Amino acid sequence: SGITLPEYFGDLNVTFCKGKNRIGLVCSACAEGYGVSINKPDLECAECGEINTVLAVFIWMSAEILPMILLVAVFLILDIPLVSGPMNTFLLFAHTFRNMNYYANGILDLTA
Numbered sequence: 001s002g003i004t005l006p007e008y009f010g011d012l013n014v015t016f017c018k019g020k021n022r023i024g025l026v027c028s029a030c031a032e033g034y035g036v037s038i039n040k041p042d043l044e045c046a047e048c049g050e051i052n053t054v055l056a057v058f059i060w061m062s063a064e065i066l067p068m069i070l071l072v073a074v075f076l077i078l079d080i081p082l083v084s085g086p087m088n089t090f091l092l093f094a095h096t097f098r099n100m101n102y103y104a105n106g107i108l109d110l111t112a
Helices: 009-016 053-077 086-103
Strands: 034-036 045-047
Touching: none
Parallel strands: none
Antiparallel strands: 034 045
8 A cells, every 4th residue: 555656756747746736846836827725624626717806805895704793793792791600610521521532532431
């Protein structure tokens, strides 16, 4: 199992960049007509479309920033206490289980 490395250094691009729309020294740049996709975890190259920059910024802000502003506004308007009372307990519980899943590699033995 694994991959066979090419004999020549220049052939690494063919081996590693195949099907990823990347070029350059070991896939270091996007191919012509492609750009880095910021909404994918591995920053793969996506085809650049003819979209207006202002429209793209508006779509990004409405998808990323607006929900957070609305969430903070709801907490402020409804006067939900984040550092005392039941919300503090919930945040501690959620944070604890998040860390346990991370360190336990997703496996929790609740019978012990």
